[in-house]
Amino acid sequence: MTTLASLNAVTSSAGSRPRFRDLTAAEWIKTRSLRSTAIAYGVTALAVLGFNLGVAYDTYTYWTTQAAADRAQFIADGIPLQHAFGSNAAVVMMLALGATGALTVVGEYSTGTIRTTFAAVPARGAVLAAKAAVLAAVSTVFGLLLATASFFGTQAILGARDAGIGIGHPGALQVLLGSALLAPVCALAGFALGALIRQTATTMIATLVVLLILPMFLTDGRYWSALVGHATPYKAWLRLADPGYTAGEFPWTTAGAWTVYAMWAAAAVGVGMVAVRRRDQ
């Protein structure tokens, strides 16, 4: 029963200052209590693995190289690394994770849950930061598991033709991490767009445009186009995951690509926190 006595008990136990950890714990409960979260990640994992293992299996099936020297050339050309995480898989993952990230915010707006959330925690910026933290953690673990499974899965298939490589191979770790971290970067980008736009359909379209369509129009041929292009997550991933990178007219380093990842993640969290500050909810 609710009585004044229990009121006082609960209130006094509340005396200490608010902790951010409580908010992340609450967001984690929200994340794991939705069946759709597990389904979204599960289906994405199947699609990405399907693309990566499928391509490796294709190479295995239509294998013609017989001479040992040719195998060595196959490896030296970095082709096993390209198999470790292909661009089709990357595109699928970008869109799926962008949508998943967006849904953590627009899912609350479309159902009205956001008002319940903000009435319980008036520190709105902190709520968004907690959401971003949980999303980043979950999607990073997801990306790492998926990139690792893709790497070892594809190399095992190629290994049947003696053409696989180990994780110690030069560039292998970069491909694995670059692909793994594409997941949280895109999830956070979707999250930020969701917090800005708040409307499900528009957010999804914006996520598609920003993550996928924009980089398609930006070529490396002109300075500005290359500059803006290099600032997109997809091109950063290409820079990190393509072992055969050849410096064009406007070259960039892998350190630059990592920085792009970091900037997107940081900017997304900032945008999310500012987006809820002033507007009516």
Add this chain to the structure above:
Amino acid sequence: MIEANELTKRYGGKTAVHDLTFTVRPGRVTGFLGPNGAGKSTTLRMILGLHAPTSGTVTVDGRPFADRPRGLRHIGSLLDAHDVHGGRSGRAQLEALARSNRIPRSRVDEVLAEVGLTDAARRRIGGYSLGMKQRLGIASALLGDPPVLLFDEPLNGLDPEGVRWVRGLFRRLAEEGRTVFVSSHLMSEMENAADDLIVIGRGALLAAEPLTDFAARGTRAHVTVRTPQAAELIGLLTAVDADVTSYGERLEITGATAPEIARIALDHRILLHHLATEHASLERAFMELTADSVEYGAAGDLTGTPSARDLVGEAR
């Protein structure tokens, strides 16, 4: 205690709430009444800091609610029972809310038992009836054992037993010294539940007073009579300047008391089947007060009632 001071909210060119000043006191159930679109929900959202006032202020126990880092121990609220994700279980919804405010998990079981949702707690909210969602929303409001509680149309979708339960709950919360603020667009819902009333129409304050005062300002009490000699009685009553509305054998009379009417009938050997004083109806007082400020009224259905401004004028 909730204190609104010259609270105004405009959305674009439309004024939703205009210059609203009122106080909601602890230890009482305060009904927040107004027709649809009067600005009740907007006001509640401003109290909760979800919408920022265009001008004016509103404080809860002396502070704007938005300044509190965590809210559940200061205000428990139910704005809309649908403001939850249907994919989650009721228990998960409450656990997330409790955790965000560092409320012990045992409290979730307590409020679930309190609202009678213990058995349904593990089911997805999407499968709940509206009444169950209302109960879940009330459970959320009770989580932090708050001194102030806000409910927006909490009786929607509840069965009669549920309505009785909610009224009892509000009463008890108020007796425990809490501030209980309950909105409704139906006077009848407040009739047996509220101590005080705040009535708004088109975003402006129409009345803020105890329920008993509000009832007194309503329609002048009238007398109903049923008689087979209606025509005869109407003639006699009109002669003494009473107002009579006739519905066949049933007459509604103002301007004459029941004893006066009985005397007239006796003197003229008129048979009465029924004679009763109808007490002032809160519903009617509310209708008359808000007649001018109904946002989405059907055309012509409110003609002939005194304007709200007149009544407010009288009250002042």
